[in-house]
Amino acid sequence: MQAVTIKQYGGPEELQLTEIDRPKIATDEVLVAVRATSINPIDWKARQGLLKGMYDWQFPVVLGWDVAGVITAVGSDVKKFKVGDAVFARPDIYTDGRRGTYAEYAAVKEDKLALKPAELSFEQAAALPLAGLTAYQVIHDQLKIQAGERVLIQAGAGGVGLIAIQLAKYFGATVATTASPNHAALLKQLGADEVIDYHTTAIQDVLHDYDAVFDTINAVDDGLAILKPAGRLVTIDGQLTAAQKAQSQAVSTWWLQPNGRELAILGDLVVQGQVKVVIDQVLPFSTAGLQQAHRDSEASHSAGKIIIRVS
Numbered sequence: 001m002q003a004v005t006i007k008q009y010g011g012p013e014e015l016q017l018t019e020i021d022r023p024k025i026a027t028d029e030v031l032v033a034v035r036a037t038s039i040n041p042i043d044w045k046a047r048q049g050l051l052k053g054m055y056d057w058q059f060p061v062v063l064g065w066d067v068a069g070v071i072t073a074v075g076s077d078v079k080k081f082k083v084g085d086a087v088f089a090r091p092d093i094y095t096d097g098r099r100g101t102y103a104e105y106a107a108v109k110e111d112k113l114a115l116k117p118a119e120l121s122f123e124q125a126a127a128l129p130l131a132g133l134t135a136y137q138v139i140h141d142q143l144k145i146q147a148g149e150r151v152l153i154q155a156g157a158g159g160v161g162l163i164a165i166q167l168a169k170y171f172g173a174t175v176a177t178t179a180s181p182n183h184a185a186l187l188k189q190l191g192a193d194e195v196i197d198y199h200t201t202a203i204q205d206v207l208h209d210y211d212a213v214f215d216t217i218n219a220v221d222d223g224l225a226i227l228k229p230a231g232r233l234v235t236i237d238g239q240l241t242a243a244q245k246a247q248s249q250a251v252s253t254w255w256l257q258p259n260g261r262e263l264a265i266l267g268d269l270v271v272q273g274q275v276k277v278v279i280d281q282v283l284p285f286s287t288a289g290l291q292q293a294h295r296d297s298e299a300s301h302s303a304g305k306i307i308i309r310v311s
C-alpha cells in the first residue's frame with residue numbers, strides 16, 4: 001500500500017510517499033481503508049523526534065493518529081463492527097511505528113472505533129477523534145464543567161480549543177478564550193462569550209475568579225493566576241513544576257485516552273448541531289500535501305483542522 005513515511009527524524013521534507021506492507025490485523029482489530037486523516041501537533045513533534053523517549057520506532061515510520069474510512073477486514077474476536085461499516089477512530093500509537101494513518105490502510109482495535117454518522121463526511125469525521133476526544137475528556141471527565149461555571153480555554157482557534165469551547169457551552173458554562181484577532185468572530189459565533197487577543201492583552205489583566213482553566217499552551221502560571229482558590233486547571237501541554245502542584249487549586253496534566261464510546265457521543269453531538277466541525281483546509285495524500293500540512297500545522301495559526309483526503 002502507499003503511505004507517507006519518514007526514514008529519519010527531521011523537517012517536513014522527510015515526509016515522502018512510500019510503498020510499504022499493509023498492516024496485519026490482530027483478532028481484536030479491524031482493517032480500515034482510509035478515506036481521510038488529519039494533522040495534529042503530535043505528528044510534527046513526532047517527526048522532529050520529540051517522542052523518541054516514549055517510542056522506540058523502527059524506520060520507516062508512518063505518522064498520523066486520526067482515521068475515517070471503511071472497514072475491509074475484521075479480526076475473529078471483533079463483535080460490533082463488520083466489513084463495509086464506515087467508521088472513525090483515534091487508533092493506538094503502536095510501538096513498531098508502522099501503523100499511523102498517513103496510509104491507505106490502518107489497523108484499529110475494536111474498542112477505539114465508532115460508527116461514522118451518515119451526516120458527517122469522511123473529512124469531518126477525520127477531524128474529530130484526537131482533538132475532539134481530548135476536548136471531551138478534559139471538559140467533561142477531568143474539569144467536570146458544570147452549568148454556570150466560568151472557564152478559560154486557551155488557544156480557542158486550535159483543533160482542541162474549538163471543540164472545547166462548544167462542549168463547555170453545551171454544558172452551560174460561560175467561556176473565555178484566547179486567539180488572534182482574525183479568529184475572534186468565528187469563536188464568538190461558536191459560543192465564546194469573551195475572546196482575548198493574547199498578542200496585546202494578558203489574561204490576568206481581564207479575567208478573575210474563574211472556576212476552571214483548560215491550558216493548551218503550557219501557560220500554567222497564567223491560568224493559576226485567574227483561578228479561584230478552589231479552582232481547577234488541566235494542562236495538555238507540558239509538565240507541572242513542584243510549585244504549581246503545591247497550589248491550593250487542583251492542577252493536573254492530561255494525556256488523551258482513545259475511546260470509541262466517547263467518540264460516538266461526540267459524533268452524536270455533531271449530528272445534533274451542538275458541535276460544529278471546523279476545517280481549516282483539505283490537502284491531498286501526497287508528498288507535497290503532507291509536507292504542506294506539517295508546515296501549516298507547525299506555524300500554529302490554523303483555524304480548526306488540517307485534513308488529508310486519502311481516497
Ligand SMILES: NC(=O)c1ccc[n+]([C@@H]2O[C@H](COP(=O)([O-])OP(=O)(O)OC[C@H]3O[C@@H](n4cnc5c(N)ncnc54)[C@H](OP(=O)(O)O)[C@@H]3O)[C@@H](O)[C@H]2O)c1
Pocket residue numbers: 040041042130131134154155156157158159160161178179180181183198216217235236237254255256297300301302303304
Ligand atoms: N495531552 C494530550 O493528550 C494532547 C492532545 C491533543 C493536543 N495536545 C497538545 O495541545 C496543544 C494544542 O493542540 P491543537 O490540536 O489544538 O493545536 P493546533 O490546532 O495546532 O492549534 C493552533 C492554534 O493555536 C493558537 N495559538 C498558538 N499560540 C497561541 C497562544 N500563545 N495563545 C493562544 N492561542 C495560540 C492559534 O490561534 P491564533 O491563530 O488565533 O493565534 C491556532 O489557531 C498542542 O501542543 C498539542 O500537542 C495534547
